[in-house]
Amino acid sequence: MTAPGAVARPESAPAARPTLAPRPTPMFRPAGRRRRLADAVTGYLFVGPALLGMSVFVLLPMLYAFGLSFVRWDLIRPNPRFVGLDNYVAVVQSADFWHALRVTGIYTLGTVPPAMVVGLGLALLLDRAIPLRGAFRAIGFLPSITSIVAVAVVWAWVFHPSFGLLNAGLRGLGLEPHRWLSSPQEALPVLMVVAIWRHVGYDMVLFLAGLQAIPRELLEAATVDGAGRWARFRHVTLPLLAPTTLFVLVISVIESFQVFSIVDTLTNGGPAGATTVLVYHLYEVAFVRFEMGRAAAIAYVLFALVMALTVLQLRIGKRRVHYA
Numbered sequence: 001m002t003a004p005g006a007v008a009r010p011e012s013a014p015a016a017r018p019t020l021a022p023r024p025t026p027m028f029r030p031a032g033r034r035r036r037l038a039d040a041v042t043g044y045l046f047v048g049p050a051l052l053g054m055s056v057f058v059l060l061p062m063l064y065a066f067g068l069s070f071v072r073w074d075l076i077r078p079n080p081r082f083v084g085l086d087n088y089v090a091v092v093q094s095a096d097f098w099h100a101l102r103v104t105g106i107y108t109l110g111t112v113p114p115a116m117v118v119g120l121g122l123a124l125l126l127d128r129a130i131p132l133r134g135a136f137r138a139i140g141f142l143p144s145i146t147s148i149v150a151v152a153v154v155w156a157w158v159f160h161p162s163f164g165l166l167n168a169g170l171r172g173l174g175l176e177p178h179r180w181l182s183s184p185q186e187a188l189p190v191l192m193v194v195a196i197w198r199h200v201g202y203d204m205v206l207f208l209a210g211l212q213a214i215p216r217e218l219l220e221a222a223t224v225d226g227a228g229r230w231a232r233f234r235h236v237t238l239p240l241l242a243p244t245t246l247f248v249l250v251i252s253v254i255e256s257f258q259v260f261s262i263v264d265t266l267t268n269g270g271p272a273g274a275t276t277v278l279v280y281h282l283y284e285v286a287f288v289r290f291e292m293g294r295a296a297a298i299a300y301v302l303f304a305l306v307m308a309l310t311v312l313q314l315r316i317g318k319r320r321v322h323y324a
Contacts, residue, residue: 119203
């Protein structure tokens with residue numbers, strides 16, 4: 001109702017609901033698909049040579065060796081004879097295999113922990129602002145990138161019983177020289193010393209990378225709270241360095257089970273089998289005795305051992321290692 005004399009206003013019409021414009025048809029979808037396809041083809045072209053090389057030189061030999069582990073073949077007879085699991089049974093029952101496994105275990109325990117400890121110490125030292133820090137880092141890493149055969153030849157001269165550098169030093173001090181590489185009691189420790197010297201630089205570089213990834217704010221906060229140098233190292237540095245430590249441990253154990261060149265160059269597995277590690281034992285079975293099937297079985301037993309040790313280390317480390 002409107003008052004007398006008042007002009008009636010027309011009722012406002014309801015606001016019109018905005019209509020959504022229809023979506024345009026994807027006119028360029030085929031072009032997008034072609035672009036993605038072209039990108040995928042380009043990527044496969046780049047990785048293709050690496051995949052081909054890995055298939056030819058890694059995957060196919062692995063499959064061939066796996067099939068070879070079920071036959072008896074001496075490289076001379078044209079037709080290998082299928083023997084089933086006899087090669088694996090012979091490996092497990094072989095006293096030479098267990099001796100080589102024991103030597104490999106001693107070598108691993110004698111090289112991996114010392115190299116890690118020394119590498120961590122050098123990394124802590126070279127993580128500080130000291131003069132010629134870059135030069136010292138390069139010198140420390142140099143043994144790791146040097147040819148292992150060249151390293152073994154130099155150390156063979158150092159430990160030579162007649163004109164070796166070490167025995168010359170002992171004579172100069174009035175001491176009796178030693179037959180370092182000819183003694184069953186001393187040959188394996190000598191190999192451990194050479195291996196530690198060579199791997200310390202590699203561990204040092206990895207620990208340096210881990211140290212530089214630790215936030216400096218945490219160390220500064222611990223210092224403000226009154227933590228000393230040892231407390232900062234124990235409660236801040238070591239826990240944050242745990243992923244790097246686990247990685248170094250796993251890689252070092254795998255490499256120690258694959259050691260061959262140092263043994264072959266310095267001792268040839270001797271004296272009296274004192275330095276016959278697993279890979280050298282495999283070499284003797286394959287290329288001295290020409291038992292190719294048994295050697296392939298040893299290779300796969302070694303693979304299973306390394307895989308089991310790696311899984312065990314990762315399982316144990318998973319409980320104590322925390323990634324930021």
